[in-house]
Amino acid sequence: MKPTATIAAVMTAILAGCSSSPTEESLPTIDLSANLPTKEIFIEDIADVTFTPLETTDSFITRGNITSITDKHIAVANNGRDGELFIFDRTTGRAISHINRKGQGAGDYTDFSHAVLSNHSDEIYIVCSGLKKIMVYDLKGNLLRELPYALPDDRYIKINSLAEYDAGHLLAFLTIGSPRLDTSDSHHAIISKADGTITQSLPISITTPESSVYSKDDFVAVSILPTIGTTPDGWALFRISSDTIFTLTPDRTLTPLLTRTPSIHTSDPQTFLYPTTATSDIIFLVAVEKTFDIDKMEGFPSTHIAYDRNDRKAYSVQLKSRALGPDYTFTTEPGRLFTPTNPIIAAIALPAETLRDLNLSQPLKTIVETLDEEANPVIMIATAR
Numbered sequence: 001m002k003p004t005a006t007i008a009a010v011m012t013a014i015l016a017g018c019s020s021s022p023t024e025e026s027l028p029t030i031d032l033s034a035n036l037p038t039k040e041i042f043i044e045d046i047a048d049v050t051f052t053p054l055e056t057t058d059s060f061i062t063r064g065n066i067t068s069i070t071d072k073h074i075a076v077a078n079n080g081r082d083g084e085l086f087i088f089d090r091t092t093g094r095a096i097s098h099i100n101r102k103g104q105g106a107g108d109y110t111d112f113s114h115a116v117l118s119n120h121s122d123e124i125y126i127v128c129s130g131l132k133k134i135m136v137y138d139l140k141g142n143l144l145r146e147l148p149y150a151l152p153d154d155r156y157i158k159i160n161s162l163a164e165y166d167a168g169h170l171l172a173f174l175t176i177g178s179p180r181l182d183t184s185d186s187h188h189a190i191i192s193k194a195d196g197t198i199t200q201s202l203p204i205s206i207t208t209p210e211s212s213v214y215s216k217d218d219f220v221a222v223s224i225l226p227t228i229g230t231t232p233d234g235w236a237l238f239r240i241s242s243d244t245i246f247t248l249t250p251d252r253t254l255t256p257l258l259t260r261t262p263s264i265h266t267s268d269p270q271t272f273l274y275p276t277t278a279t280s281d282i283i284f285l286v287a288v289e290k291t292f293d294i295d296k297m298e299g300f301p302s303t304h305i306a307y308d309r310n311d312r313k314a315y316s317v318q319l320k321s322r323a324l325g326p327d328y329t330f331t332t333e334p335g336r337l338f339t340p341t342n343p344i345i346a347a348i349a350l351p352a353e354t355l356r357d358l359n360l361s362q363p364l365k366t367i368v369e370t371l372d373e374e375a376n377p378v379i380m381i382a383t384a385r
Helices: 364-369
Strands: 029-031 038-043 047-053 065-070 072-076 085-089 096-098 114-117 123-129 133-138 145-149 159-166 169-176 187-192 200-201 213-216 219-222 228-231 232-236 244-248 254-261 271-278 282-289 302-310 313-320 344-350 378-384
Touching: 029 232, 047 364, 065 344, 114 159, 114 228, 123 159, 133 200, 145 213, 159 228, 169 228, 244 271, 271 344, 364 378
Parallel strands: 029 254, 038 313, 065 114, 228 271
Antiparallel strands: 047 378, 065 072, 072 085, 085 096, 114 123, 123 133, 133 145, 159 169, 169 187, 187 200, 213 219, 228 232, 232 244, 244 254, 271 282, 282 302, 302 313, 344 378
8 A cells, every 4th residue: 555645634452341242353454555446435425515614803813723513613723832712603604702721820721732612511621731631611711620630640641632422521542651652551531521530441452562753863753643533333442552443332332343454563664544434334544654754854644544344345545525626635534523413524624725726516616706815714514414
């Protein structure tokens, strides 16, 4: 399989009591050493698609990095460093609130790596790595409570991925012990929204810790890989040191979803395979090589993969949309924004300047004609049928 560089947009032993089937031999297997056939998938064939232009005002100007979507709202950011977070109405794109609590005062965050809206309440959960807290705000930016996650022995800990599990809990992957190594202590966990306590650990055992950090001499580059994806049945859980990806169902059962060959421990170059989203027929994944061209400052080339559950074959996928014309292929992966009550399989921010150069169909063509060059992005949302 020959990977191509793409832009990322914007997720073994089993727990006692987990289902024991299917067996390892019957699992779908992705052969990362194979030259996978190419398959075009038009997103309209697998989902219902809507386009929402985000309102642009003097105080609502954003790059449109999607952090979360609920039935009512879309949250987008520029980056966690500037502290900016914008909330829009999902249906109309109307600007609702502009939050920036970056600072050193009470109730502020020093940075944020994740911002997750609740689909059950008007709350937003912001991960502040500097304070080792999940800050809980209302949609106007008022602090409601803080959920600390620092370890009592002061070991390194970081929240790698965060999602809303249900009305009372969050789902996270906790990187523990080392910022560079996937240690045996790292694990997924279900966390109480009320006080931040771990109500259930979800360990996926590993034999040899691996790292997504590329280093050569004094040069270091890091690929941050999502550890939580989605399926129609629940969540897809991934960790870089395991060959098997698991499904976490609403009853908190872990079952194997698929595996890969060659093993992560023997692949050369080392290639990670993580899930993004899925329909009843297709599992979408991304393969990432741990390679880097220091002279060009380009690295971690990736390949989008679709596993067809019906013919049990994997493909190098080209994801397209008829609304964007036949010549446009998405170079951002499908979003990982699906929840069982909010079945989004893809959410992608489309810059207005990009859309103007495409052979658009209606109603997207009319939407873009109303936008000027300073307009915020148009959000494409694909909802599973």
